[in-house]
Amino acid sequence: MKKSVCLSFSLLAIFSLIVVAPSAFADHSKVDINMVVGSSTPGCETNNMCYMPYNAALDIGGEAMWHNVDTMAHTVSSGTPAEGLDDVFDSSLVPVGGMFSYKFEEAGTYGYFCMVHPWMTGIVTVSAEHEEMEEMGHEEMGDMEGMEQSGMTGMIDLSDQLTATVTSGVIHHIGGNTDDATLTVHLFSADDDGELKITLNSDIITPFDDGSYFVLVNSEETDFKQMGDTLHIPYEAGTEKIEIVGSYAVPEFGTIAMIILAVAIVSIIAITAKTKTALIPKL
Ligand SMILES: [Cu+2]
Numbered sequence: 001m002k003k004s005v006c007l008s009f010s011l012l013a014i015f016s017l018i019v020v021a022p023s024a025f026a027d028h029s030k031v032d033i034n035m036v037v038g039s040s041t042p043g044c045e046t047n048n049m050c051y052m053p054y055n056a057a058l059d060i061g062g063e064a065m066w067h068n069v070d071t072m073a074h075t076v077s078s079g080t081p082a083e084g085l086d087d088v089f090d091s092s093l094v095p096v097g098g099m100f101s102y103k104f105e106e107a108g109t110y111g112y113f114c115m116v117h118p119w120m121t122g123i124v125t126v127s128a129e130h131e132e133m134e135e136m137g138h139e140e141m142g143d144m145e146g147m148e149q150s151g152m153t154g155m156i157d158l159s160d161q162l163t164a165t166v167t168s169g170v171i172h173h174i175g176g177n178t179d180d181a182t183l184t185v186h187l188f189s190a191d192d193d194g195e196l197k198i199t200l201n202s203d204i205i206t207p208f209d210d211g212s213y214f215v216l217v218n219s220e221e222t223d224f225k226q227m228g229d230t231l232h233i234p235y236e237a238g239t240e241k242i243e244i245v246g247s248y249a250v251p252e253f254g255t256i257a258m259i260i261l262a263v264a265i266v267s268i269i270a271i272t273a274k275t276k277t278a279l280i281p282k283l
Contacts, residue, residue, distance in 0.1 A: 028059040033066045033122065035094070035114075040072035042119045050114070051076075051122030058104055058126045065101040068094045074114045075170070076100050081118035084173050092189055093170070115170050162201055168194025168237070176204065181249045185242040187235075196233040196242055206248040214245040 031053075039050040048054035056064055066076045073095050078088035088110060091100035104110070104126040114120035164171055169190030176183050183205045185196060200213075207213050215224050217235045224233040233242055 028057055029062045031056040031058055031062065031064050031124075033064055035066060035068045035070050035074045035076075035120075037070050039070055039074070039114075039120050040117050042117075045119040045121065048121075050117075050120035051112075053122075055123045055125060058124060060107055060126055060128050061103065061105060062126065063101055063103045064124050065099055066091065066094065068096055068098045071096055073098075073116065074120065075116060076102075076112055076122075077115050078110055078112045080111050081113050081121065085115075115172070162199065162204060164196065164198040166190070166194055166196050168192040168235075169239075176249045178249050181205065181246050183244045183246075183249060185244070187240055187242070190235065190237060190239050192237050194235055194237075194239075196235060197230065198233070198244070199230045200244070200246075201229070204249065205244065205246045207246045209247070216243040216245070217241075219243075 033056050034052045036044055036050055036052050038044065044050040051066070058064060068074055073093045075093055076089070076091040077085055078090065079086040089102045089112070093116070094100045104124065107126050107128060110124040110126065112122055112124070162174065164174065164185065166187060169187045172186040172188050174183060174185050183200070185198065187196075200207075205213075212226065213231065215222050215231065215233055217233065218239055218241055222233065222235075224231055226232075231244065233244075235242060
């Protein structure tokens with residue numbers, strides 16, 4: 001008699017575990033995150049509304065799915081705008097209507113950003129104890145936000161000093177080296193031939209006495225066009241490194257993390273070019 005009571009309690013306990021457990025954990029095995037409409041223009045970062053939700057909670061083994069509901073292509077790249085990629089995940093360009101997903105196998109706080117619009121940042125918090133995460137207040141998030149803000153400030157300052165656009169691929173970062181008076185532009189995903197248009201600032205790099213620079217693409221000397229402080233540098237598909245050599249590069253410049261960008265979605269440029277040609281006869 002005693003034994004059967006004990007057994008039925010055990011069964012009840014097991015049964016309740018089976019019923020309760022899935023509902024407690026299910027809602028953190030997947031999370032949908034939207035790349036918010038209009039986030040390609042700065043402004044969404046003031047309320048952390050570039051990726052929504054800004055801070056997504058997941059259980060270990062959970063999957064985040066980023067949906068591009070915006071009208072511009074974006075990336076979901078782990079790291080920070082200030083420090084660059086940390087190589088945990090990187091979507092590369094996610095087209096309009098596209099989706100990128102990543103499964104998180106380790107607990108931790110993962111910051112990410114858009115390489116094209118580096119004011120866009122978000123966080124994924126992966127934890128076995130997800131219930132606590134929801135209660136996590138702003139004190140604990142303070143470090144993360146402080147880090148991002150300093151990253152943003154750094155970026156804004158730099159964009160005042162330098163502008164760069166590419167017609168193929170994305171600029172990963174631009175680094176300065178005082179020892180050889182060089183500014184190095186690192187590219188990734190340059191799948192087609194393209195052109196780097198970069199406007200230099202003499203506070204960052206000073207030209208030679210005759211006002212010229214020297215340019216290396218993939219370590220080989222390259223012909224380029226220079227109009228004032230703006231250089232138009234052609235490069236071939238697969239290029240990862242473009243070096244601009246002058247007479248002096250500022251010491252404190254170091255590595256500019258994430259820039260300034262620019263983008264370029266080649267198709268947009270192609271469409272613009274076609275549209276212009278088509279309009280000329282009508283004018
Ligand atoms: Cu973006």
